[in-house]
Amino acid sequence: MDFEEVNYLSKGLKLFTSWGWVFGFVFLCLFTYSYAAKKKTQIYQNLHERVNTLTVLKERAILEQEELKLQINSQSDPLFVQQILMKGLGLVPEGHKKIHFYDDSLR
Numbered sequence: 696m697d698f699e700e701v702n703y704l705s706k707g708l709k710l711f712t713s714w715g716w717v718f719g720f721v722f723l724c725l726f727t728y729s730y731a732a733k734k735k736t737q738i739y740q741n742l743h744e745r746v747n748t749l750t751v752l753k754e755r756a757i758l759e760q761e762e763l764k765l766q767i768n769s770q771s772d773p774l775f776v777q778q779i780l781m782k783g784l785g786l787v788p789e790g791h792k793k794i795h796f797y798d799d800s801l802r
Contacts, residue, residue, distance in 0.1 A: 769775040780786045787793040 766775075777788060781788075785793075
């Protein structure tokens with residue numbers, strides 16, 4: 696090893712030590728950015744799933760609301776009232792017979 700090679704090595708070492716903090720800072724910035732980007736993607740996916748869930752719940756609620764509105768609007772209809780009494784309470788109009796079917800496997 697001659698003097699020129701040693702001089703290049705010492706210059707390289709000085710250059711590395713003087714610019715090392717810059718490389719370290721850049722590396723730290725890149726690491727922080729990649730971590731934040733990954734976290735942002737996870738949050739976005741969670742929020743997207745939540746939006747989809749809430750959309751489905753909203754559609755179900757709208758359908759239920761429409762059904763309830765129809766029930767409210769048809770409460771003055773005598774046929775609807777008769778149907779509700781038959782379905783909900785098991786009542787039978789006059790002149791009709793009520794037939795019960797039993798499942799023999801349950802006895």
